[in-house]
Amino acid sequence: MEIEQILTDKSVVFQNKNVKVLGMTCASCAVSLESYLTPLEGVSNVSVNYPNQSVSLTYDKNLISLNQLKQKAQEIGYEIILEENASDKIDEIEKERHKRHGIKLIVSAIFALPVFVMAMFFMGKIPYENWIMMGLSIPVLFWSGREFYSIAWKKMRHFSANMDTLVALSTGVAFIFSVINTVFPHFLENQGIVAHVYFESAVVIIMFILLGRYLEEGAKSKTSLAIKKLIGLKPKMVTVIRNGEEQVIPYNEIIGGELILLKPGDRIPVDGKVKKGNSFVDESMISGEPIPVEKNKGKTVFAGTINQKGSLFIISQRIGEETLLSKIIHQVEKAQASKPKIQKLVDKIAGIFVPIVIGLSIITFMIWYFFGPEPRIVHALVSLITVLIIACPCALGLATPTALMVGIGRGAQLGILVKDAQSLEMAYKINTLILDKTGTLTEGRPMVTDMIWSKEKSSERLKGILLSIESRSEHPIAEAITIYLRKNQVVEEDTESFESFTGMGALVKYEGNKYLVGNTKLMNHYKVKISPNFTKMAMELEKEAKTVVYFSNNNQVEAIIAVADRVKKEAEMAIKQVKKMGIEVVMLTGDNKAVAKVIAQEVGIENYKANLLPADKGDYIEEIQKRGKVVAMAGDGINDSHGLAQANVGIAMGSGSDIAMESASLTLMTSNLNHIVMAIKLSKATMQTIRQNLFWAFIYNIIAIPIAAGILYPISGFLLNPMIAGAAMALSSISVLANSLRLKKRTI
CATH class of the missing domain: 2.70.150.10 (Calcium-transporting ATPase, cytoplasmic transduction domain A)
Structure with a gap:
């Protein structure tokens, strides 16, 4: 269906669904499932997360159903879970699977170790040793390792391949070659070649890979521990x-x-x-x-x-x-299932890696068979098996998603909710931070900052009358004064005839006197004189971007009250930390220039813009993005939603509106500005871990494959044993997982 048709055809109903998947054993499984489901009619997007064992599907429900997608996944050996409480079911299945793998590992060790000892230390000293080793190998390959062969067969039927294909090919070739040399030893001996057997390689490889998977499953469960902890809060x-x-x-x-x-x-x-x-x-x-x-x-x-x-x-x-808890859980699950650009690139590499490895192993076999020393067939076979085993792309496939899962989970624990993986990938690259004023840099509500009385010690009765007036008013400034007085244990007086004046203030009568609370307009209207001292104080307070309110008794001003939206106590320090990271800070506000200047100076921001409409904020961000800036914006209101959506990374403050949170890619569960610093540090730590993982995964394959192919043999006569290759492959995956789990301990 053409894009234009999709946009205009109202019968197209796309649905997004994130579901759990069983049967994935390696990173290339994720690519295999993606590539099999994506071409189906009605499917718009498929994103598979291997460590999280989940798939995010976008599909037109009029053209294809979830049950049909489930059936398609079953064709290549995967089970999509559609039932309610899928997480609970998956947990049970994974625990059972982990237990079953433990039993298979024990059985493989019981049978493989005698084979290994016989081959290494007693070769040629035990009667019928080849037959005994073959008998001991059968339970290892066809019970403990049966899953490798069944999955590989399913893949082959659909012209697909994964890690199980490599394991099945390498161990299968070693076993079949050894069986032939056991049953028909004279076939090679008549050609002057010793009929070697490699039962020990086949069984020890199976044992090592089962051990690697057993440890990997345990480590993978820890990467999604944040989700399990959040679910456990119910x-x-x-x-x-x-x-x-x-x-x-x-x-x-x-x-x-x-x-x-x-x-x-x-x-x-x-x-x-x-x-x-x-x-x-x-x-x-x-x-x-x-x-x-x-x-x-x-x-x-x-x-x-x-x-x-x-x-x-x-x-x-x-x-x-x-x-809110369920929404957080859903958001974290969705973020862990999403993929940044770097992961999509790695997935492409993993997808073509297995066929390339099979091709390399065949080339290695041919070179040894035609140009290698005698016994050529033996050297060719050992090298083929070793290349197939050591080149498994598991470490490569685990490198990015495991680090992201731990990073997103760590963010949730710190009160930083990541909407998608791309925002975590982008946050550390920002070089400009845009901050809204009200509710982001400030508390977002008016608060009394000063209350100055004409007499050094004002009477409690006057304070009670002031509370009586303000408690009846619905104005936000009146609410701020009411809160302030009640916090100071002021007792409200029972006044009479409350009267409100829109845009000016209010009036009450009490014991024959007239009391006013309001601005200079109200004072002038009732001809209340303001002393030069109070006038001077008011001017000073207004310079500090504070709103001044007068309280008078008949014709005499008894007090002036200054109200302002206070700057958050952590704002100045947080901005200093952001600047130390080399990030430029800009304040955008709809407030007037005088107020903007005072707030900017107080928190240490040199660059600010005032009197902006909501659309102006988005336009400003777009303008500096065109100049090559990578922009993050933090805001809390509906008026910030345009800017949050336009920014490379939108950060919604926890006290903000639902629309602001929907527009942002990161949500801080508090309004503490230090969490912006933490979010940037979390992004940096996560991406650093991903780069470390990818470096070691690539280095491992770059070094290991040539050695497995026998590049050192002409120099030193060294040929890598297939058993060592199996152990190295398992260790590479575990090392990547262990490095990712270090994020949980990092100080952010």
Whole structure:
């Protein structure tokens, strides 16, 4: 279907689905599954993640169904899991598979070790030794190693190949050659060639690869540990109040509007609001902040967080898949399944690697057979087997996805939610950081910064009258003054006849006096005189980008109050750290230039632009991108969504709007600016690990394949033993996994 037709045909209904897959044994399996499913009619995109054992599918449900895709995957030996609770099922299957591999490994060792000892130390000293070794080898190849041959056969039927193809070819050739020399030894002996057998190579290779896979499966499970930990944050049982009685029910039976009792130590099962009670809640799994947050009536609580000291009654608002925790889990799973550019390149290499290796092994065989020393057939066969074994692309295929999975999981633990792998790949490259002002650099809400009274010690009665006026007003500045006074334990006075004046302030009467709160317009309207001292103070406060409010009693100003959106306490230090990384920092705001200048100076930003509309922010980013800048933008509001989408890396602050988070590629679960620094460091550490993994994977193959082919033989007479090749191949995969897991311990 042409792209133009897809865009105009409303009957096309693309769906995105991320599902688990069983049966993948190496990185080239992922490429094989991708290449088999992608050409199918109705399939738009297929992205397979080998370490995560998952596939992300984009398909037109009118042309092809998930069940049809499942059947197609089965044709080449893979099982797509479509059932509910697939993660739980996969965990059970993987545990069972890991256990089964352990048993197969033990059986292979029991039979392979005697074969190895006989071949290495007692060759020619035991009667019927070749027949005994053949008998001991059969259980290893056809029980412990049966999976290699069955998968290789399925692949061959569809003109495909993977690591199992290499293992099956190398061990199969070694075994068949050895069987022929055991049953018909005179065939070669009559030609003057000793009838060598290689049963020990076949069985020890199988044993080493099973050992490698057993260790690899254990290590791979640790790379997705972050997801398992997040899923584990959902409690199994919950206490609810139904018909006035406490009932303990399973987590999945909670309904919307349910009254839930949280006792000390309980994990919160849903997103909701506190109806009654007072407690402190550990929200570190969401925010990354270790300090518990106080919760009382009206406060919001989130699923997965832990109630600490007191008891709380909460009303469930978002349950199941709607909770913030479920969204985080989905986001992390989606990010781990996505692929950066570097992984797509590696996948292409892995996809053609197996056929190239088979070709190289055949060339190696031919060179030894026609030009090598006697016994040529033996040397040719050993070299062919060794090349097939040592060149497995597992380390290459594991290099990128394992590092990404650990990096994305580590980010989730730190409160940095990665939307896709590309953003993690890009973040360390940024050279310009754009910051919104309100809610990003500042707290995003007005707060009282100064309250200056005409008399050194103002009466509590006057403060109570001020609280009475402001508590009745709906203006954000009035709310800020109300919060400030209540925090200072001011008792509200019972005033009369509240009157509000739009754009100016409010008035009340109390015991025959008239009290005003508002700006200079209101004071002038009622002919209230402002003393020169207060006028001077007000001018100084306004220079600091603060809004000044006057409080008067009849014709006398009793106090001036300064309100401002405070700069976050960590802002200046965070910006210094960003600058140390060589990144230019720019502030964009819709506020006026005077306010922008004050905020920029306070946090140490030299470059800023004010009076910008939402579209202006996106246009500015596009303009500097054209000059070659790699741009990250951090913002929290709907007005930032254009800029966040335009930036190479959009960073949504945790307190921001849903639209901002949807537009961004990284979401910080807190509004702490230090997390921007952490996100850049996490990107740098992840990409450094990927480069290390790829370096060692490529170096391993570049060095190992020529040695396996026998390049050192003319110089030193050295030929690599196939058994050593099997051990080296297993070790290369494990070393890549171990290096990726180091990310979990890195200080970010």
